Amino acid sequence: xxxxxxxxxxxxxxxxxxxxxxxxxxxxxxxxxxxxxxxxxxxxxxxxxxxxxxxxxxxxxxxxxxxxxxxxxxxxxxxxxxxxxxxxxxxxxxxxxxxxxxxxxxxxxxxxxxxxxxxxxxxxxxxxxxxxxxxxxxxxxxxxxxxxxxxxxxxxxxxxxxxxxxxxxxxxxxxxxxxxxxxxxxxxxxxxxxxxxxxxxxxxxxxxxxxxxxxxxxxxxxxxxxxxxxxxxxxxxxxxxxxxxx
Amino acid sequence: xxxxxxxxxxxxxxxxxxxxxxxxxxxxxxxxxxxxxxxxxxxxxxxxxxxxxxxxxxxxxxxxxxxxxxxxxxxxxxxxxxxxxxxxxxxxxxxxxxxxxxxxxxxxxxxxxxxxxxxxxxxxxxxxxxxxxxxxxxxxxxxxxxxxxxxxxxxxxxxxxxxxxxxxxxxxxxxxxxxxxxxxxxxxxxxxxxxxxxxxxxxxxxxxxxxxxxxxxxxxxxxxxxxxxxxxxxxxxxxxxxxxxxxxxxxxxxxxxxxxxxxxxxxxxxxxxxxxxxxxxxxxxxxxxxxxxxxxxxxxxxxxxxxxxxxxxxx
Ligand SMILES: Cc1cc2nc3c(=O)[nH]c(=O)nc-3n(C[C@H](O)[C@H](O)[C@H](O)COP(=O)(O)OP(=O)(O)OC[C@H]3O[C@@H](n4cnc5c(N)ncnc54)[C@H](O)[C@@H]3O)c2cc1C
Ligand SMILES: Nc1ncnc2c1ncn2[C@@H]1O[C@H](COP(=O)(O)O)[C@@H](O)[C@H]1O
Numbered sequence: 001x002x003x004x005x006x007x008x009x010x011x012x013x014x015x016x017x018x019x020x021x022x023x024x025x026x027x028x029x030x031x032x033x034x035x036x037x038x039x040x041x042x043x044x045x046x047x048x049x050x051x052x053x054x055x056x057x058x059x060x061x062x063x064x065x066x067x068x069x070x071x072x073x074x075x076x077x078x079x080x081x082x083x084x085x086x087x088x089x090x091x092x093x094x095x096x097x098x099x100x101x102x103x104x105x106x107x108x109x110x111x112x113x114x115x116x117x118x119x120x121x122x123x124x125x126x127x128x129x130x131x132x133x134x135x136x137x138x139x140x141x142x143x144x145x146x147x148x149x150x151x152x153x154x155x156x157x158x159x160x161x162x163x164x165x166x167x168x169x170x171x172x173x174x175x176x177x178x179x180x181x182x183x184x185x186x187x188x189x190x191x192x193x194x195x196x197x198x199x200x201x202x203x204x205x206x207x208x209x210x211x212x213x214x215x216x217x218x219x220x221x222x223x224x225x226x227x228x229x230x231x232x233x234x235x236x237x238x239x240x241x242x243x244x245x246x
Numbered sequence: 247x248x249x250x251x252x253x254x255x256x257x258x259x260x261x262x263x264x265x266x267x268x269x270x271x272x273x274x275x276x277x278x279x280x281x282x283x284x285x286x287x288x289x290x291x292x293x294x295x296x297x298x299x300x301x302x303x304x305x306x307x308x309x310x311x312x313x314x315x316x317x318x319x320x321x322x323x324x325x326x327x328x329x330x331x332x333x334x335x336x337x338x339x340x341x342x343x344x345x346x347x348x349x350x351x352x353x354x355x356x357x358x359x360x361x362x363x364x365x366x367x368x369x370x371x372x373x374x375x376x377x378x379x380x381x382x383x384x385x386x387x388x389x390x391x392x393x394x395x396x397x398x399x400x401x402x403x404x405x406x407x408x409x410x411x412x413x414x415x416x417x418x419x420x421x422x423x424x425x426x427x428x429x430x431x432x433x434x435x436x437x438x439x440x441x442x443x444x445x446x447x448x449x450x451x452x453x454x455x456x457x458x459x460x461x462x463x464x465x466x467x468x469x470x471x472x473x474x475x476x477x478x479x480x481x482x483x484x485x486x487x488x489x490x491x492x493x494x495x496x497x498x499x500x501x502x503x504x505x506x507x508x509x510x511x512x513x514x515x516x517x518x519x520x521x522x523x524x525x526x527x528x529x530x531x532x533x534x535x536x537x538x539x540x541x542x543x544x545x546x547x548x549x550x551x552x553x554x555x556x557x558x559x560x561x
Contacts, residue, residue, distance in 0.1 A: 017377045089343035113560040123355035128343035137420040140340035161428040209352035213381040229540030241516045
C-alpha cells in the first residue's frame, strides 16, 4: 500500500494567541509549534499501522517553509518512511489542496489521509478539496479504517450517530478521534528520522481564493458571579431573569 | 445576490437547516436544494424562514459526498447562484470544501457572521479553536459559506416557498453505507442550546446519573472533558474542547472540570457558562459567568431540584 499523510504544524495548545502588524498576522514570538494533533495522533499512526500489517510505505506531505521541518522530522521519527515539503507559504485551504493534489495526481497513492482539522484554522477543508481535485471519494471525520485488498471499511461520525461504510481505494479521508492511539517517538526513531529523505519541491503557480483581512480576540468575560452552593434557586432565577437562557 | 442553500433533511428539517436558510435569505434571494424522500408538508417550513423556492432531488437517498457535490453544482448552474450556503454539520463538513473546489470558489469555513459587502466580501469565522476570530475576504466570483451551527438565530418571515423536483446527473456514488448506528434521540452536541458537561471530578462513570438527571430535566445534551472520554467513562462523541467538538450553546454547565486551556477552547463560545468546582482556584472560574464553589455530588442534585421547582412554577 502506498499511503500519503498530510501533515501541518500548529501552535502548541497552550500557546498564547495574539496578533501583530495591526492584527493582520499571528504573533509567533515565543510560540512553540507541534504537529497538528489530528494529523499526528490519528492520521499518521493509523497509516503506519496499516503498512505494518499489509506492507507498503507512508509518505508525509506538507505545504510550508523550512520552519515546518522540525514538525516534519517528528512525523518521520514516529515512523513515516519519507517526507515531501512543497516549498511555499500555505496561502489558504484551496491553495494547499491544489498543491497536494498536483503532487499526488500521478503517484497512485491508495489512500490520502488528513487530520480532521488544523487546530489553528479549524477549517476542516483541505481533505475534501484534495478529494474533489483528484475526483476521489472523501470520507470525513473517520473514526475507524480497516483495509482488505482494495476494499476499505470505515466508520464516520454523522448527524445523530455513526455510519459504517465501504469504499474502494483510492480515496481521501480525514481522521478523527478513535482511529488510532497516539505514539511517542523513541530514541531510535528520532535518530533514524535525521537521515530519512525530506524532499523539498517547488510549488505550482496558483492563486489563493481567500485571505485573512484581520484577526481579533473575543471580548473578555466581565467576571464571575459566585453563588452559594446551598442556594440553587438563586442560580435558576439568575439564569432565567438575568442571563435569559432558561 | 442570488443564494443557494443546501440542507439535509432526512425526515425533518433541523434547526441548523433553518439557520442556514434564514442566513441565506439575509444575503439575497434564496433557493434551497435538498434531497431524499422527506414529505412536502415538512419542507414548506423552509418557506417560513425566507426561502423562495425549494428544489428537491428524489433520486438520491443517501448522503454521498460526490453525488451531493454534483447535485449542488447542478443547482448552482440552474439558479445562477453567486453564493452557496451550507450548514456546517457533519454532512456539511464532508461536502462544503468539496463543493467549493468543484466551483473553484473561495470557501469560508465555520462562518459566524453575515457577509459584509461594503468593501469586497468579508465573513467572520472562529480560528485558533475559538480563541480568536478572523475576517476572511473571498476573492472569487462564486463563494461558498459553511455556517457554524448556533451562530445565526433563525428568523421567521411571512414568506412561503414553492417546491420543485430537481433532477441532475449525479454520477456514481463510490461510498456504500452499510449501517447507521444511531446515538439515540437526543439533540446532537453541535446543535444543542443547553449542555451539561462533567469531568474527572465526577470520579467514575457510575456517578454520571446526576449529570444525566439534570440534563434530562432541562432538555440538555451531555458532554465531557477529554480525559473522561479517553479513559472510556463516556463515549468519544461527548468530548468537547480543542481536540474534540467545539460548541456554542446558550448555556454550558460544567461540573468537576478544571478548565484547562484546551477545554476552554471548545466551549468559550457559549453564551453563559456555569462552573461547579470544589477548588476555588480552578481556572474555569475565570471563564465563567456564574460560579459555584462546591461539591458536584451535592450541587448537581440540588440544581436539578431547583430547576424542577422552577418548571412547575412556570406551568
Ligand atoms: C494537545 C492537547 C489537547 C487537548 N485537548 C483537550 C480537549 O479537547 N478537551 C479537554 O477537555 N481537554 C483537552 N486536553 C486536556 C486538558 O489539558 C486537561 O487535562 C483536561 O481538560 C482536564 O480534564 P478535567 O478537567 O476533567 O480533569 P482535571 O484537570 O483532573 O480536573 C478535575 C476538576 O474537578 C474538580 N473536582 C474534583 N472533585 C470535585 C467534586 N466532587 N465536585 C466538583 N469538582 C470537583 C477538581 O478541583 C478539578 O478542577 C488536551 C490536552 C492536550 C495536551
Ligand atoms: N499546509 C499544510 N500542509 C499539509 N497538509 C495540511 C496543511 N494544512 C492543512 N493540512 C491537512 O489538512 C487537514 C485539515 O486542515 P484544515 O482544512 O486547515 O482544517 C489537516 O489536519 C492536515 O492534515
